[in-house]
Amino acid sequence: MSSAISVRHLTKDFRIGLRGLKLRAIDDLSLEIPRGQVFGLLGPNGCGKSTTLKVILGLVSATAGEISILGELSATSAARRRTGFLPEAPYFHKFLTGRELVRYCAQLSGVAAADLGAAVEDALGLAAMNEAADRPIGTYSKGMLQRIGFAQAVVHDPELVILDEPTAGVDPVGSASIGRMIQAMRAKGKTVVLCSHLLGQVEQVCDRVAIMDRGKLVLEGAVEDVLSRRDRHVMTIEAMTPAARAAAEAALEAHGAKITSVTHPRRSLEDLFRELVTGSHDA
Amino acid sequence: MPDMKDSLRRTLWISQVTFLEAVRQRFFAFLLVLGAAMVLSSVSLRVFDFGHGELKFIADFGFGGMFFFGSVLAVVMTAQLFFSEIDNKTALTLLAKPLSRPEFLLGKFFGAWAVLGVFVLVLAGLQGVVLWAREQELILVAEQAGKIPPTFSIVGLGQLVLLQWLRLGVVIAIVLAISALARTFLFTVVVGSLAVVAGQLQWIAQDAFLRPTDSPIYAAFLWISTRLIPNLQQFNLADALVLGSSVVEEGALISVGLSGLTYLVAYLTLGALIFRRREI
Ligand SMILES: Nc1ncnc2c1ncn2[C@@H]1O[C@H](COP(=O)(O)OP(=O)(O)OP(=O)(O)O)[C@@H](O)[C@H]1O
Numbered sequence: 001m002s003s004a005i006s007v008r009h010l011t012k013d014f015r016i017g018l019r020g021l022k023l024r025a026i027d028d029l030s031l032e033i034p035r036g037q038v039f040g041l042l043g044p045n046g047c048g049k050s051t052t053l054k055v056i057l058g059l060v061s062a063t064a065g066e067i068s069i070l071g072e073l074s075a076t077s078a079a080r081r082r083t084g085f086l087p088e089a090p091y092f093h094k095f096l097t098g099r100e101l102v103r104y105c106a107q108l109s110g111v112a113a114a115d116l117g118a119a120v121e122d123a124l125g126l127a128a129m130n131e132a133a134d135r136p137i138g139t140y141s142k143g144m145l146q147r148i149g150f151a152q153a154v155v156h157d158p159e160l161v162i163l164d165e166p167t168a169g170v171d172p173v174g175s176a177s178i179g180r181m182i183q184a185m186r187a188k189g190k191t192v193v194l195c196s197h198l199l200g201q202v203e204q205v206c207d208r209v210a211i212m213d214r215g216k217l218v219l220e221g222a223v224e225d226v227l228s229r230r231d232r233h234v235m236t237i238e239a240m241t242p243a244a245r246a247a248a249e250a251a252l253e254a255h256g257a258k259i260t261s262v263t264h265p266r267r268s269l270e271d272l273f274r275e276l277v278t279g280s281h282d283a
Numbered sequence: 284m285p286d287m288k289d290s291l292r293r294t295l296w297i298s299q300v301t302f303l304e305a306v307r308q309r310f311f312a313f314l315l316v317l318g319a320a321m322v323l324s325s326v327s328l329r330v331f332d333f334g335h336g337e338l339k340f341i342a343d344f345g346f347g348g349m350f351f352f353g354s355v356l357a358v359v360m361t362a363q364l365f366f367s368e369i370d371n372k373t374a375l376t377l378l379a380k381p382l383s384r385p386e387f388l389l390g391k392f393f394g395a396w397a398v399l400g401v402f403v404l405v406l407a408g409l410q411g412v413v414l415w416a417r418e419q420e421l422i423l424v425a426e427q428a429g430k431i432p433p434t435f436s437i438v439g440l441g442q443l444v445l446l447q448w449l450r451l452g453v454v455i456a457i458v459l460a461i462s463a464l465a466r467t468f469l470f471t472v473v474v475g476s477l478a479v480v481a482g483q484l485q486w487i488a489q490d491a492f493l494r495p496t497d498s499p500i501y502a503a504f505l506w507i508s509t510r511l512i513p514n515l516q517q518f519n520l521a522d523a524l525v526l527g528s529s530v531v532e533e534g535a536l537i538s539v540g541l542s543g544l545t546y547l548v549a550y551l552t553l554g555a556l557i558f559r560r561r562e563i
């Protein structure tokens with residue numbers, strides 16, 4: 001089976017200003033995103049992540065190169081029917097309620113009238129937005145906007161879900177719940193493409209990552225392979241005394257191994273935060 | 284034909300939400316109230332010539348309000364409905380769905396056109412009531428004085444509503460074509476307003492074109508501007524249709540209608556072609 005998304009030698013130039021100065025947002029990018037995995041697209045601000053996603057979805061035209069999505073050579077309406085998209089900093093029609101928006105998106109995505117009610121409720125449930133669903137979107141907090149955005153992206157049960165910074169502006173508890181939604185999608189066999197600056201979370205939820213810098217790909221691979229340093233080892237030891245330590249060091253040295261550092265393990269601020277805080281105050 | 288049906292449905296959904304957005308805004312209510320106030324205040328106009336001038340006064344005033352505020356609404360609201368989707372990036376969300384760009388633009392068109400349909404209907408309804416009430420009074424006055432009472436035509440009012448609605452449809456189509464090309468709301472409103480003014484004055488160019496001229500460049504300029512810009516003045520048949528001040532032949536109505544529809548379709552097609560290439 002073909003990749004969920006494949007990008008070959010993609011280049012995108014934006015023309016800015018009246019003199020038509022060119023800004024190269026993507027520079028000869030090639031990527032294969034396999035099906036059924038969570039794929040993280042990382043990189044500093046302005047490195048071209050969102051632009052790449054827009055080109056893949058046909059919202060912006062490529063200057064050179066080609067893409068294919070779900071086996072189609074461009075984002076045809078058939079391909080888009082099987083794809084869900086959450087844009088960055090999402091902002092939806094504020095005069096609609098959350099439920100109206102998700103319903104509208106479901107209709108546009110081709111959900112049959114008979115399945116509409118159930119699909120909308122499922123998506124709202126998955127995004128934990130049932131309670132606030134009847135409030136106008138204009139009254140939502142950032143976290144709720146991201147969650148309703150997630151709901152509208154998955155309401156038609158797409159094979160491929162593309163999320164551009166779904167955790168931007170969301171508190172750690174909310175981020176963790178978005179992380180769980182992503183894992184739920186993977187459990188259902190979906191492909192998820194994720195842009196995020198929360199590297200800790202990317203590390204937890206992604207199977208593969210790619211890192212971009214100034215429009216170029218600098219690294220791509222399975223998270224396991226990319227992160228593990230197979231030449232180094234970490235032991236966690238309890239109740240260690242100075243004598244035990246000296247003995248261990250001597251034993252290791254006798255085998256030619258060298259201890260380069262001894263530290264105390266730290267918990268992350270995120271873990272601490274989540275231990276102390278129970279949940280978001282959003283509905 | 285299931286594709287065609289799906290496509291129509293998607294267009295309809297876009298137009299429904301567009302309609303909803305427009306009527307939930309204060310701007311629409313504001314202009315509707317202004318227009319209605321203008322129609323109603325025409326009741327206070329009194330001209331003592333046993334009514335013939337008076338009905339014309341009322342009609343001129345009321346239809347003037349409908350015409351002016353309708354034009355403002357068609358330009359500003361259409362541009363706003365389009366740019367609120369682009370600037371708020373809701374267009375990104377929508378166009379990532381199996382929705383084609385022409386469907387999106389058509390949805391915007393029908394949504395805005397429906398809003399203006401409501402606008403024209405409400406104001407024309409009010410105008411009809413005002414004219415009718417005054418007509419009844421004037422009939423009594425005229426009878427006592429032994430003169431022929433003034434009348435107005437309900438059928439003519441209906442025809443005028445359709446013509447005005449069509450005229451506003453042409454304006455919306457022009458504004459959408461400009462929006463598809465423009466970067467900003469402000470630019471669209473300015474150019475759209477200029478286009479409406481040009482359309483109102485188009486008959487001047489048409490007149491000039493009919494006169495002989497030595498300069499082929501001038502003639503070509505006139506030819507192009509009379510083809511490119513629709514004659515919006517031709518829809519203003521209020522006096523003739525409603526008050527019967529002159530006879531309007533059926534053929535003339537049909538030809539005005541067809542010319543309006545042709546411009547409407549042409550500008551929508553142009554808009555869709557431009558919008559297809561736009562980067563969202
Ligand atoms: N419509 C546009 N016109 C001109 N330049 C643009 C446009 N969109 C993006 N750019 C430029 O292209 C580059 C890549 O932008 P992009 O939004 O893809 O970055 P990003 O990786 O998503 O960044 P962030 O992490 O901040 O979201 C930036 O330099 C940006 O200024």
Ligand SMILES: [Mg+2]
Pocket residue numbers: 049050051088164
């Ligand atoms: Mg981005």
